[in-house]
Structure formats: C-alpha cells, structure tokens
Amino acid sequence: MQKGRERTSFSLMKHSTRGKAKAVLEDVAAREQDQETLALLKILALGRREVEEGRTVPAEVAFRRLRERRSRR
Template sequence: MKLSNIKPISFLKSDAARIVTELSETREPLIITQNGEAKLVVQDIASYEAQRQTIALLKILALGEKEIAQGKVTMAADVFAELDQLDKKDGA
C-alpha cells in the first residue's frame, strides 16, 4: 500500500468527490486518520465485494476442514452409488 493513501479525516471531509473518483480508478484503499491514529478504511465497491467473496470462500474452506477433522466425511464412491440408486428409482 502506498504511503500516499493515508490521509487525515479533514481530507475526507473536503475532498469526498475526488476521493470517490480516485478510489474507483485505482482500486487502492484509503486509510483515514484522526488525531494521527488510523481510524477507518475507505475503498471502492468493486474491491469491497471482491473482498467479501474471498472471505466467504475462506469460511467455506475452513468449515470443510473442520468437518474433515471431525470425521464428517462420505467417500465419493458412496455418494455416487447413492446417486445411482436415486436415478434408478426415478427412472422406474
């Protein structure tokens, strides 16, 4: 992250329209400080949505790993056999 992407809250107040344009173009987040301390991050909506999707996928992976560790698994061959049985019942 570029150091120029850290600005005081007064910058956010006075340059909001320009910030929207820049963030939409660069897709780089902007860190806002208050009294010299980082307080919030501003980012464009496309980056925000991509980040949310990434987090959702990571949660699914973590859940899958947890279920594997707990032994909550079914062998693929068993799943396919069950699906074959369901197909035979539906075809009859």
C-alpha cells in the same frame, strides 16, 4: 494530498487523525471481492472441520447420492 489522508492502494483510502486510523473508504468492486474471498475461506474452514471430525463419506458414495438425487427430478 490532504493532511490526515493516506492513499494505500487504488481501491482503498485511509483517513487518520493524529496518526490514528479513523475511517477506511474502499471501492465497491474491491469490497465485493473481499466478501467473496471471505465466504470461500469460511467454506474451506467448514470442510476442514468436517474432515477433522470424521464427518466424511467416500467419493463413490457421494457421487452415487448426487446421481440418485438428480434422477429423482
């Protein structure tokens, strides 16, 4: 392995100069998985915030609304 390069996993390579990280090379599949995970975490955070703010409806109401929307199509 060349000086200044550190293999940290099968999908990630970090390049450093004088001990400081300068660049990270990540394979596409790992990057896409990370992006999907972040998107799901954002959705969860938004849902939690809505619950904290009291912006919820009972499940019965939510399912009734969904059935009504579907029947209009």
